[in-house]
Amino acid sequence: MLNQPKNSESPETSLIDAAARGDAASFEQLVRRYQDRLLTSLTRFTGSREQAEDIAQEAFVQAYRKLDQFRRDSSFYTWLHRIAQNRAMSAGRKKRERVSIEALRDAADGAPIIEPQTEVQPEADLVSEEQTKLVHRALATLAEDYRRILVLREFDGLDYQQIAEATGIAIGTVRSRLFRARTQLRDALIAAGACE
């Protein structure tokens, strides 16, 4: 995806070098390059757009401050994401309550969500908004570690090796946790009436 080969001279490397020297404009380019992706990942993880914005902003600011300590043994986004994830998990331990599947089932109105369609229809915006909420609620039923790996895979597009680097766990553990996360999410969505 967006991982850059190590030690290669690329436009991103130049931006990082310039930003590390204090060039805010270069860092702004990095921000614009990764803000949507980071925001999506954090929103899926936290379930809250507002919280995701706060965490993402803090992560970018912290990354700028510590850019001279970025060792380039991973991609810039992986490094940035790590900062953001740690902030998110720290914030989550303070604020977030894990939602039970029963609560999810109770909260759902039982109306089935239409299956994903290839053609976007005018009503799709409403549906996708509801679906997003439902998925967020279902994600909230997962344990934090499982949710994190699932988000890294499904929304950040990291491969198993990159997930292992980002989380500090073995690839085999990534594989098993990802499978369990997917099945749990599937069960949660079924319980909420979102899937057949």
Added chain:
Amino acid sequence: MSSTNPQPDDQLLSAYLDGELTADERAAVEQRLASDADARQTIEQLRDLRATLANLPAEKADALFTASIMQRIATSSPEQKVDREEDQVAIAGRVGERHSPDESEFTIGRSRRGWAWAAMAIAASLLLMVFMPDDKQQIALQDGKQPEVAGPDSAEAETAAAAERAAPLEIGALKGQPAPMTESVLAVDSLENAPKENIIGDRNQLSENADADSFIPPTAPAPTVSRNMNSRAAAGDSKPTRLSNSQLAAKPSAKLLEMNQFNKSARGIALQADPSDLVVNVVLTPAAYYEGWVDSLLSKAELSDREILARGSEATLQQQKQAKSRDSGPQADRARDAAPQQINSQQPSQLVDIEAGKFAKFLSTLQSNDLKCVSIEVEPTKADKPSKNVVNNDWLFYNRLGTDPKTRSKKSMAEAVSPIEKPNKKIEESSRLRALILVEPATQKARR
């Protein structure tokens, strides 16, 4: 269903979908799939799940998000070296692990050596600050960062920027008290040289007695600012000064304006709006509001006189402009500060009979400019059929762009505005519609 009772090698199915198997593993899975219906069902379920997740709309950051980050970077202290523990871990690349007490590279909180270095760094910074008063830029350069504040008034601009970042509640709480800063700090020139302000910032407490067309600032500024303004006028500088968002927001007014509770029906009745007319509520940044941005957009849309059915409040605004130019000086300012702020019926509003295509373009232009347009709400004044976006019994939205990104439509608003009889159908460009366009400047509440 196998997902409720997974087999030990079911996780290979998940990895198979991700293409993360070795050649041997892949062959084994494919062999299993050929004969195991449950495994095939599991694969299909996982595939459907992935499709569901992939079809979720991505989150998009807006210009305000980026600007906020850059502003925080610009105003952050270069001396901030002591990090939270999770940041230290993440920055050092050791996720989920705790540093041993002997590691001192970044873990200032865990190493005596680290604390010693931190103390020395802080002491050195303090010494520099004491002996080198204008050392902000020098310290920034020492740390390898270019100072973000430029210009001869950087110290004053920093102070002004710090004041601008003060919580709006603090400004509101002053309620007529002079801003806690010197006159020179609030001088228009230094404020105009200030670093980029937080665009989200404090867009409230504005007098509505501003002339949108000639950029004359509100009549109830902070006393220090008004003295500056008047001194400029006294000095023969009759050119109206255009203020930035931060300048407008930095001036406390005598009374907190409740701009979000304007009487829509009163304006509608005043302009003879029909119950079936669309009502477009546009919230702008103060600068865009007072510069008459919406008016200029409608002018660019080349609306004929017959298309502009009615305008609200212009006569009143003209009267106020004349009164303002007559009355000047600190005494007049205090009198205006003390006078109750009149709202609602004095706000610019227009009733237009417009081609739907032009209207759609107008909305698109509003929507696309995040730096000027805070929010747009489109609603019928009355509808026979509720749309799916019913929020409460009073307001019916076909499409709603609020400041809350959760409710922000991912599609162009112009694509979703529709005649009342055909909700959610794309409009025909040549058809005509009537719309009551109501414009107001943003308040903190409107932002939320």
